[in-house]
Amino acid sequence: MNKHPSISLKFLLPLLAAIIAVSPLAIDMYLPAMLAIASDLNTSMPMVQNSLSIYLLGYSLGLILFGPMADKYSRRKLVILGLSGFFIANVLLPFAMNIEQFLSIRFFQAFISSAATVVVPGTIREYYGKDTAKGLSYVSMIMMVAPMLAPSIGSVLLLAHNWQLIFYVLSAYSLVVLILVIYALPEVNRASANSSDQTAKLSNSGEQVKSAQDFTFIERYQIVFSNVNARFYIITSMMVSLAFFGYITAIPYVYLKFFNVSETWFSVLFALNVCGLMLAHFTNTRLVTRHGSKVMLRSGLMLACVSVSGLVFFNYNELSLGYTVASLLPLMASISMIAVNSDALILAQFPQQSGTATAVIGTLRWGAGSLAGPILAYFYDGSALPFAYLMFAAIMVVLSCQAIIHFKKY
Numbered sequence: 001m002n003k004h005p006s007i008s009l010k011f012l013l014p015l016l017a018a019i020i021a022v023s024p025l026a027i028d029m030y031l032p033a034m035l036a037i038a039s040d041l042n043t044s045m046p047m048v049q050n051s052l053s054i055y056l057l058g059y060s061l062g063l064i065l066f067g068p069m070a071d072k073y074s075r076r077k078l079v080i081l082g083l084s085g086f087f088i089a090n091v092l093l094p095f096a097m098n099i100e101q102f103l104s105i106r107f108f109q110a111f112i113s114s115a116a117t118v119v120v121p122g123t124i125r126e127y128y129g130k131d132t133a134k135g136l137s138y139v140s141m142i143m144m145v146a147p148m149l150a151p152s153i154g155s156v157l158l159l160a161h162n163w164q165l166i167f168y169v170l171s172a173y174s175l176v177v178l179i180l181v182i183y184a185l186p187e188v189n190r191a192s193a194n195s196s197d198q199t200a201k202l203s204n205s206g207e208q209v210k211s212a213q214d215f216t217f218i219e220r221y222q223i224v225f226s227n228v229n230a231r232f233y234i235i236t237s238m239m240v241s242l243a244f245f246g247y248i249t250a251i252p253y254v255y256l257k258f259f260n261v262s263e264t265w266f267s268v269l270f271a272l273n274v275c276g277l278m279l280a281h282f283t284n285t286r287l288v289t290r291h292g293s294k295v296m297l298r299s300g301l302m303l304a305c306v307s308v309s310g311l312v313f314f315n316y317n318e319l320s321l322g323y324t325v326a327s328l329l330p331l332m333a334s335i336s337m338i339a340v341n342s343d344a345l346i347l348a349q350f351p352q353q354s355g356t357a358t359a360v361i362g363t364l365r366w367g368a369g370s371l372a373g374p375i376l377a378y379f380y381d382g383s384a385l386p387f388a389y390l391m392f393a394a395i396m397v398v399l400s401c402q403a404i405i406h407f408k409k410y
Helices: 009-020 022-028 031-040 045-072 075-095 099-117 120-143 145-160 163-184 217-225 228-258 263-291 293-316 321-348 354-370 372-378 385-408
Strands: 199-201 209-211
Touching: 009 022, 009 099, 009 120, 009 163, 022 045, 022 075, 022 099, 022 163, 031 045, 031 145, 031 163, 045 075, 045 099, 045 354, 075 099, 075 163, 120 321, 120 354, 145 163, 228 263, 228 321, 228 354, 228 372, 228 385, 263 293, 263 321, 293 321, 293 385, 321 354, 354 372, 372 385
Parallel strands: none
Antiparallel strands: 199 209
């Protein structure tokens, strides 16, 4: 499985997880400090909350640019560029004098950091090959620790000093990861790829054959979007992202307001679902090499259909909190299993355009996820039903996509 014996996968995977964790840390760690930031910068809370949307926008635009670059230029250099820029942004953020400066630096932080994270799936594919889903599961499982701990870390740092310390800690984190990358992350030797992977025929050129390095920015995206089979997996990835961000958006209201649990119990229940996500990734690493990504995706989808149906039924009949918790735990686990295997199946279609494919997945996934808030706000009725219906609709779209793939045999 390891085609590069000079590097241990036991070290490489945690390093890749540390790289891709920069975005969850940058998003989650400063959440407890929003009120303090608003006060110090003499602005309103909604303006500080907009920094999340600004971050998502910058990250998506960065993926669009750096995705194709990862297929043509040095992945290692892109990681160094992304982490260096992320480090600089975190050093600058504590010195922001107003909200405009803060938002501008956050945009730059997100945009440049995508140069580092966009190469991770392609690197995993390079090392794991047909077992890419196993590698992605390992990295995702390790990375899950970041969003689980980040808000608590941010709270401790805020109490210990001030909100500026949060970004200094992030800068220190990125500097440590950057040093490890410089000394330990190997460069992918694309020349060693199979000749069938090095060349591709343009759909409109007849006998013309190009090296994978020679495709233009636009041609790389055309290759990804023209693959009919990949489209349905991309839609699958988008819909599970919509469901996931629907959960992130709605669960504070559902638990704290609708079911009236305490902040302590909210943290426990939230952490419980994160543990469910990690368990699903661990299970996937153990079984995917034996059964394949398609089987694991369909298994996750069956579990999701049962769980989300229960979620709708329990909330429609206004049953107690325990029923919602019991349905959400397997539902979130199944969503993570669907996501990681759909991504692996997408990347398998594009051995020489993995960066571009990652950019497409990331941009559309974040875009779909950003719709969760407006959808939930539009259908808000004071109950948990809009949240349950959103989750149900997303899973039904995934079911439709997988049914098309199965019966049409694309």
